Amino acid sequence: MTLPNHLIPPLLAGIGWAAAAISVLWAVRAAPWEALRSAPGRLNLVVLAVPFLLGMWSLNATLMPGLTLHFLGAATVTLVIGLELTLIAGLVAALLxxxxxxxxxxxxxxxxxLSLLVxxxxxxxxxxxxxxxxPPNFFIYLFVGVFLSAVLGVIAHGAGxxxxxxxxGLYDFDIIWNNYLRVLPxxxxxxxxxxxxxxxxxxxxxxxxxxxxxxxxxIDGR
Structure with missing residues (x-):
């Protein structure tokens, strides 16, 4: 979502930033820093997550000001580097x-x-x-953990x-339904x-x- 600052009520902007700050502060405290130090190669994945997210979010189609369709990529990043590091990389991407x-x-x-935390x-x-x-089945991992979570993430992003x-106060529900929610699937x-x-x-x-x-x-033994 991209909007000029003057269209955002200060209270709503503050709520969004408060939620972002709280979640990232938790992520910084809970992130597996010791594991990263012992496997520094994984730090490259965290760094690469930022341009990956930016690329996914930049591929967008603006239906109306404030109503934009774009890929999220949050499911992939979360599954690869974990929730805590995803939140940290996501905040950097949101700022850039x-x-x-x-x-x-x-x-x-x-x-x-909306594009990352949720x-x-x-x-x-x-x-x-x-x-x-x-059951520990590879196809269950792909369908439920990867495909289904990504689909539900887009729906939650759109609803939010x-x-x-x-x-x-930008649009009423009828406009949003006809021009945005109906095409979200x-x-x-x-x-x-x-x-x-x-x-x-x-x-x-x-x-x-x-x-x-x-x-x-x-996979092994199955």
């Missing part, structure tokens, strides 16, 4: 996005919350639940964006497919790069 595609920084907190937490929760309650623009399925293709390649070619995937657990 206005410099690339325009808009003000007032909305950047909500960009982080889908990343959903991906983490769905994947952990599937690992705990479902719709509520936010209504709270700002056209993005949700490709998001799942793209995330599925990337994660399939990583899991099969270099499973050690994917923190959420254990090839001994999912």
């Amino acid at each position: 996005l206005p410099l690339i595609v325009g808009g003000g920084l007032a909305i950047a907190g909500w960009t982080f919350v 889908p990343a937490v959903m991906t983490y929760g769905i994947t952990r639940a599937s690992q705990r309650w479902m 964006t719709a509520l936010l623009v209504m709270a700002m 056209l993005l949700a399925f490709p998001e799942g497919v793209i995330n599925g293709m990337i994660m399939t390649a990583l899991a099969l070619v270099s499973p050690s790069l994917v923190i959420s995937f254990d090839d001994h657990h999912y």
Whole structure:
């Protein structure tokens, strides 16, 4: 989402930035810094996550000011580097996005919350639940942890964006439904497919790069 600063009510901007700050402060405290120090090569993945997210978010189609369709990529990043590091990389991407595609920084907190925090937490929760309650099957990992979480992340992102623009008084529900929510499924399925293709390649070619995937657990002996 890109909007000029004057269209964002200060209270809403503050709420978005507060949510972003709280989540990233938690991520900084909980991040596996010791593991990164022992495997510095993984730090490259965290750094690469920033341009990856920026690239996904920059590929957008603006339906109306404030209502933009774009890929998220949050599911892939979360599955590869973990939730905590994803939040840190995502905040950097949200701060850099206005410099690339325009808009003000007032909305950047909500960009982080809706484009990264919500889908990343959903991906983490769905994947952990599937690992705990479902059989250790590679296709379950791909369909539930990767594809389904990416699709639901897009839907949650779209619903949150719709509520936010209504709270700002930009559009009423009928306009949002007819011009945005009705076409949202056209993005949700490709998001799942793209995330599925990337994660399939990583899991099969270099499973050690994917923190959420254990090839001994999912593949060996099956």
